[in-house]
Amino acid sequence: MLSATNRQIRLARRPQGEIAAEDWEHVTEAAAAPGEGQFAGRTRFVSLDPAMRGWLDDRRSYLPPVGIGEVMRAGPVVEVTESNHPDFRIGDLVVGTFGVQEHVVSDGRGAFRIDPTAAAPSAYLGALGMPGMTAYFGLLDVGALKEGETVVVSGAAGAVGTMAGQIAKARGCRVVGIAGGADKCALLTEELGFDAAIDYRSEDVRKALRAHAPDGIDVYFDNVGGEVLDAALANLAMHARVVVCGAISQYNSATGVQGPSNYLNLLVRRARMEGFVVFDYAPRYREAAREIGNWIAAGRIKVLEHVVRGTVDDFPRTLQMLFRGENTGKLVLELL
Amino acid sequence: MLSATNRQIRLARRPQGEIAAEDWEHVTEAAAAPGEGQFAGRTRFVSLDPAMRGWLDDRRSYLPPVGIGEVMRAGPVVEVTESNHPDFRIGDLVVGTFGVQEHVVSDGRGAFRIDPTAAAPSAYLGALGMPGMTAYFGLLDVGALKEGETVVVSGAAGAVGTMAGQIAKARGCRVVGIAGGADKCALLTEELGFDAAIDYRSEDVRKALRAHAPDGIDVYFDNVGGEVLDAALANLAMHARVVVCGAISQYNSATGVQGPSNYLNLLVRRARMEGFVVFDYAPRYREAAREIGNWIAAGRIKVLEHVVRGTVDDFPRTLQMLFRGENTGKLVLELL
Structure with a gap:
């Protein structure tokens, strides 16, 4: 069952220079139930990426900035907990731009199922992501x-x-x-x-x-x-x-x-x-993932991850690690 | 007949920031006679180019720097006055990297004859150069x-x-x-x-x-x-x-x-x-010159020149015009 609440990290204001704790808002809201054609999921791993810093600035870029008051944009791995969507079943692991929050509801657009037998789920945020x-x-x-x-x-x-x-x-x-x-x-x-x-x-x-x-x-x-x-x-x-x-x-x-x-x-x-x-290369991701997957299977590429275990409330301080050079390999926040 | 002397502009020292008058040396030496397989010529037009500033600095670039004490590098139009070279006759107009000096002696390497009936000689330093x-x-x-x-x-x-x-x-x-x-x-x-x-x-x-x-x-x-x-x-x-x-x-x-x-x-x-x-495009200069020549002939491209008339001693102050934005179109020093 879903817990009744959904903890989220929202952007409170635009950072000036280094991101400050006050730039974020930690919010608890009721967890929504999936409607017709939707699924609900529990966030398992949150991706942390240097590009996130650019998304916080109010200027024209390759994506619109995250709006003030919006859930911080991120691409986590989510486990489906409830589904009214024909393509997603309970237990499926899914990657999509679901944001930094404990629970998500999605109509499946931009979401895709990953194969946890081919690689660790978190690898889909790094080496295969x-x-x-x-x-x-x-x-x-x-x-x-x-x-x-x-x-x-x-x-x-x-x-x-x-x-x-x-x-x-x-x-x-x-x-x-x-x-x-x-x-x-x-x-x-x-x-x-x-x-x-x-x-x-x-x-x-x-x-x-x-x-x-x-x-x-x-x-x-x-x-x-x-x-x-x-x-x-x-x-x-x-x-x-x-x-x-x-x-x-x-x-x-x-x-x-x-x-x-x-x-x-x-x-x-x-x-x-x-x-x-x-x-821009989305139509060719499959090609790249196949070749990278082969290199990993052949031992020619090692998957290097830096996993921090915690809650969504740890997102802000974990993000700082990127800019202080404190991570080695792909930085991931695993939600306990 | 050649005059007996050859006035030259040589690099006296490397400029710091803006080029100063003291960075140049004005030298008069005896005009050399052409040896076997050489021709001698009188400089008619000296090209002035922004790239010249870079040639004065002592650092690795696409050409070696002009050495201290060397005649300043430049690509003038020269009129052949004496020739022991089978390809160059008296009266020919020739372009080459002859430097800033009144008289040149060349074995013809890197020199090419221009056609003054197709375009004004100075155009070979600009639109066709x-x-x-x-x-x-x-x-x-x-x-x-x-x-x-x-x-x-x-x-x-x-x-x-x-x-x-x-x-x-x-x-x-x-x-x-x-x-x-x-x-x-x-x-x-x-x-x-x-x-x-x-x-x-x-x-x-x-x-x-x-x-x-x-x-x-x-x-x-x-x-x-x-x-x-x-x-x-x-x-x-x-x-x-x-x-x-x-x-x-x-x-x-x-x-x-x-x-x-x-x-x-x-x-x-x-x-x-x-x-x-x-x-790097030297093998294709002919192709470009043909197309540019056609555009000029068709009136689609106007040749814009800024001609200063004087002696080689006017080279330093004429060069300054480039960096002060005082020229419009190709800056050329025509030697009187």
Whole structure:
């Protein structure tokens, strides 16, 4: 049976710079029952993603901003508890943009069932979910990755970064990861098969890139922006591709985004910098999931997750971990 | 007969920020006679180009820097005065990287004869020279221009800008130019057929772009960088292409290049920013010159030149005009 209440995290006001506790509202409302053609579900895992920061700002982007007073947008894994929908049965595990709340009611639009025998449910939020798709299409389509090239990934220990680096390895590239801290760097080279790792907190990234990619970077997959992006731009190979996936170092900046002052190297190196939004590739998710699934099954890609166990009330502080670099791999909040 | 002396402009030291008079050395040496397989020539027109500023800095670029004590690099039109070379006869007009000097001696490598009956000699430094080639390949290849698209050109009244805008018009696009001052803007719309012009000195470029390109910019051809680049990035259409041709607003900056803080719009608009160097297109110059020549002959493209008459000693002050926005169209120094 559904519990009678539904705890939710709503956006109370727009953050200025870093997100503050007061930017959220913790609300308890009555749990709704599913109507005709609907199902109800209990949230099992909530996805936490750097992109969420952008959804909180009031500006034109690839999705409308989350409205003040609205349930925070998120893509959780939900277990169906009650169903009047022909395609969803009790016990099914479903992924969709259900928001940060304990209980959901859905007509099934944009929701899809996952197969928990093929992979852990939470993997559908990471390696087989948006981060995996982002890494896959960003590298292979936007980055036009070719076997034997030198690939550099920033935010390399994050959800997208761990996947991007491993996909590049699986495709026969030399891969250098940039991450914060010795532990993350050791993980990249010792566990995930990266050829080298650079600790941006303790190393001069520009010099380290010159050492680890002496012939220049063919594909730079950027998750962080800022100084690290500039260091990569200073080390491009001819005809390099810079994939603009994100800029986590800049999202909380109250003074505005720092533009890459080395962008004129795009000219010198006949290179391009290109952005993308993973949703555009939805018609090809199945193709990507199949290939990633095969790599996982073959042991060529390891699924790295950072699972925090708690309640929806832990969402705000868990989200902060992303911007403080406290997670390794895909950050997930598992609801107890 | 050759005069017995050859006046030259050499680089005395590397400029810091704006080029100073003391950065140049004015030298008189004996004019050399051509050896076996060489020709000698008298310089008629010296090309002045924004790219020259970059050649003075001591850093890795698409060409090595001009060395201290070396004759300043430039591509003049030279008239052959004496020849021991089978391909060049007295009276031939020749273009090549001969440098800023009155007299040249060449073995003919990298030099090519021009046809003064097809176009004025100076046109081979502008519309039919590097600026024309730059506009042509930048728009059509790097920018992948398609008929009916909205094109914005910055530095629109300059050598490359006037050509880029007119080529885009000739290819059936809607064209908005950005330039400094009411006179230049009037020239763009009244003489060169631009659909609209924005005066960056007196207008809010971002707002003006929104007004003149309400559906967004499909191709932005950037010659200036800085604030204007940011304004364009804020107004991109989906799948836009930003062609990085130059950044004249930044070349003299002693505090470093201002990076485009709106670069994350590349992501939002699934757009790309790409650099190029025109020399890579050398095998296709003939194709471009033929098409541009046809447009000129048909009256669809006007050749706009700003000719300063003087001696090589006037090179330094003439070069300054580029960075002060004092030229309209291709800036050329005609030697008297």
